[in-house]
């Protein structure tokens with residue numbers, strides 16, 4: 240739904256891994272299957288004859304596709320070394336190997352830049368399964384190691400073709416960049432902190448500015464989990480951009496308390512071209528915010544919205560809908576959302592492997608189909624009948640989307656949309672025409688009826704507090720010392 244409608248973004252993680260592999264002397268190609276087809280992939284296998292293929296599995300919803308492609312690759316190129324890496328793949332390594340039935344040689348957990356060249360070196364060697372973060376059918380190595388210096392291995396953007404296909408809303412075309420990595424908070428529904436071991440690293444202002452300056456697209460999605468936690472870093476990057484006369488439009492995501500604390504910085508970035516901002520509101524009431532361990536109050540959330548309006552930013556917020564919601568709860572969100580100027584998104588609470596709620600959620604999963612783990616489907620028991628739940632969800636999304644994304648939004652976003660069209664960019668306008676067929680309650684309900692080839696391993700019985708050794712991919716430094 241995401242890449243059909245709202246946006247399609249470049250595979251930044253894979254581009255960074257590709258840069259590291261290329262720096263180690265390999266000839267690398269990158270194929271983005273959000274844009275290219277499986278036939279294009281088959282053609283690459285024949286023409287390029289790779290000695291190794293690495294699949295980026297950031298999203299659970301893509302698990303079946305990656306397993307099928309790994310199996311097909313094994314059949315077509317029996318000598319090719321096949322590995323899987325990425326965010327979601329890191330949390331489910333043993334089950335991926337099991338589903339792969341011998342087609343996947345290893346899963347690489349955690350950050351890929353440092354370890355992937357070593358994996359390629361050891362690919363025919365028994366020591367493969369002793370490398371940090373590597374899991375094979377013969378065993379697994381120690382916990383993965385973090386990339387100390389974010390300035391190393393700038394993304395190999397030149398390897399991503401048809402770049403004009405990348406966009407987010409009217410920011411069309413749009414590249415991606417990373418200024419910092421990790422998140423020091425610990426929200427219960429999120430796997431960013433468990434993946435990065437609550438670390439937080441920054442690129443140097445000079446290198447961040449150089450990277451942004453090297454981008455050809457006029458728009459940039461800043462992928463940091465929480466942008467501008469340290470204001471001096473944000474100001475320093477801004478000054479480097481000014482020195483280089485870099486002028487672009489930016490999209491970023493941050494927390495409401497960070498915006499309140501660093502208001503001047505966000506106002507400064509507005510002058511530099513900050514256009515869109517995403518704030519993780521998650522809930523309107525205190526109780527739900529506590530449940531998500533958001534460490535923020537509703538009052539702070541609403542204050543942040545006022546500040547964003549003052550600065551003049553286009554803001555999108557997210558609310559998490561629980562499967563337990565009844566009509567009244569949806570109605571409350573609709574009523575609130577229609578009174579605020581912000582774009583309001585609604586996602587469905589989903590226990591992802593790698594989140595704390597994966598271990599603590601006592602309700603049983605109603606589906607173990609990976610494709611439904613995309614925060615747009617209900618995988619926990621719904622209070623209303625499932626079709627009624629989707630009817631309410633889609634009705635709410637539809638009303639909220641029409642407020643900002645349908646044809647009625649043209650007066651507001653008309654100018655940037657026309658500017659994109661003049662550049663020959665049609666992603667945003669195509670999205671408008673697809674709107675009704677994609678946001679559709681029957682389609683979401685029907686997704687539950689599809690045959691399931693690969694079942695997710697069920698969670699173990701719920702515990703009050705998960706074991707850190709199971710929760711984290713990169714171990715927090717504090718816990719490493721204890722073990």
Ligand code: B12
Pocket residue numbers: 241242246247248249250251252253255256293294295296297298299300301322323324325326327347349350351352355415417421428429430431462463464586591592593612613614
């Ligand atoms: C940009 C982004 C998106 C983009 C997609 C961009 C793209 N083309 O990849 C969009 C906006 C479409 C998106 C959508 C969604 N996203 Co998102 N997204 C992100 C975000 C903010 C940044 C990703 C990124 O570029 N990171 C920087 C790069 C450098 O890191 P990386 O991609 O992880 O790559 C590193 C490693 O994973 C590894 N690696 C990656 N690929 C490979 C391949 C090999 C072979 C190897 C060896 C290693 C390797 O090495 C890389 C370098 O260290 C992350 C948060 C985050 N910090 O990662 C969330 C995140 C990944 N998204 C998340 C979620 C929940 C979603 C959505 C389901 C919902 C939503 N509302 O956001 C949708 C679902 C999409 C779907 N298809 O199902 C969650 C993941 C939850 C989970 N456990 O699966 C994250 C962690 C956000 C969060 N805080 O919870 N997302």
Ligand code: SF4
Pocket residue numbers: 422423424425426429430431432464465494519
């Ligand atoms: S939701 Fe945001 S603030 Fe909370 S842990 Fe995830 S990235 Fe950090």
